[in-house]
Amino acid sequence: MAQMRMRNTKGSNATEIEKKIKRGNALRQGSAWRGYRGLVPWLLVALCLCGVAMWLYINPLDSDITETLVHQGELVSPHPRVYTVRCSEDYENYKRYPGCTPQKCGRAVTDSVVTREEAQVLRRLAEKGLALAGSEGGASILDLHSGALSMGKQFVNIYRYFGDQIRDAFTQEDFQLYRVVRGRIQAVIAETFGLNPTLMYLTKPTFFSRINSTAAKTQHDEYWHPHIDKETYGSFDYTSLLYLSDYGYDFTGGRFVFMDQNGNRTVEPRTGRVSFFSSGSENLHRVEKVTWGTRYAITVSFSCDPAHAISDPTLP
Numbered sequence: 001m002a003q004m005r006m007r008n009t010k011g012s013n014a015t016e017i018e019k020k021i022k023r024g025n026a027l028r029q030g031s032a033w034r035g036y037r038g039l040v041p042w043l044l045v046a047l048c049l050c051g052v053a054m055w056l057y058i059n060p061l062d063s064d065i066t067e068t069l070v071h072q073g074e075l076v077s078p079h080p081r082v083y084t085v086r087c088s089e090d091y092e093n094y095k096r097y098p099g100c101t102p103q104k105c106g107r108a109v110t111d112s113v114v115t116r117e118e119a120q121v122l123r124r125l126a127e128k129g130l131a132l133a134g135s136e137g138g139a140s141i142l143d144l145h146s147g148a149l150s151m152g153k154q155f156v157n158i159y160r161y162f163g164d165q166i167r168d169a170f171t172q173e174d175f176q177l178y179r180v181v182r183g184r185i186q187a188v189i190a191e192t193f194g195l196n197p198t199l200m201y202l203t204k205p206t207f208f209s210r211i212n213s214t215a216a217k218t219q220h221d222e223y224w225h226p227h228i229d230k231e232t233y234g235s236f237d238y239t240s241l242l243y244l245s246d247y248g249y250d251f252t253g254g255r256f257v258f259m260d261q262n263g264n265r266t267v268e269p270r271t272g273r274v275s276f277f278s279s280g281s282e283n284l285h286r287v288e289k290v291t292w293g294t295r296y297a298i299t300v301s302f303s304c305d306p307a308h309a310i311s312d313p314t315l316p
């Protein structure tokens with residue numbers, strides 16, 4: 001009996017001790033959790049900051065954009081949206097070609113000259129052509145007329161360098177589509193600026209461009225500098241850009257920016273969108289740096305000087 005009581009006392013002692021240990025553990029766990037709980041708001045703040053940083057990286061602040069002339073999501077149809085600007089005085093120093101030299105200067109955007117499907121075909125053409133090489137960063141150029149393709153840090157002639165392989169990338173139909181599209185662009189420019197389309201000549205360079213967010217390795221690849229096309233390319237009187245991908249979907253950054261004295265006005269690329277403008281200093285412009293994705297476009301330009309005319313690109 002006495003032995004029994006002893007065992008009982010021992011047993012109740014043991015359960016007491018166990019309880020204490022458990023309570024101690026629970027207290028310790030509780031205080032550890034309370035410690036972590038203190039971190040939760042900080043973790044949330046850190047997460048929010050990361051989110052904001054990512055968002056800003058993808059969509060930089062528009063502080064320098066005064067006005068968006070055309071958003072990606074808009075459909076400008078059936079008539080072009082036209083913005084007239086005063087012609088610069090530079091034109092007085094150039095030879096005049098009646099029926100072509102700008103009397104009226106400006107810029108315009110239309111989504112009804114090239115269909116989305118046609119632009120997608122041209123985009124695949126650009127992808128195939130530029131996949132043959134491409135620059136090491138920034139912008140890669142494929143000049144359809146001369147065959148010049150950026151390759152690493154230099155240019156090669158695709159027609160010579162790739163020989164018959166080029167026929168796997170391009171077909172006669174592709175070049176036919178380019179010609180048809182070029183003709184329609186020429187017609188809409190003539191109509192908008194009141195020109196005689198037969199007095200406008202396709203001029204060089206006429207090229208596909210592919211821009212991504214990798215760092216440019218050479219000056220050629222630095223596409224973002226403000227410039228005036230008539231100064232950069234000499235022969236240009238009217239510049240047109242046919243976009244083959246969508247701002248905000250295929251790439252971010254990469255908007256086209258007219259840099260006016262009273263602010264910057266931008267055009268957001270959209271597949272099949274044609275933007276065109278007189279090439280003088282009234283249309284100083286730049287392309288924003290692409291921050292994500294890949295942007296494809298075609299530059300098709302016209303000269304009033306028949307001496308600068310080139311024929312449509314063809315397969316050799």
Ligand SMILES: O=C(O)CCC(=O)C(=O)O
Pocket residue numbers: 209229241255256285286287297299
């Ligand atoms: O791709 C663009 O939006 C503009 C390109 C450009 O300014 C040019 O080719 O001169």
Ligand SMILES: [Fe+2]
Pocket residue numbers: 227228229285
């Ligand atoms: Fe330009």
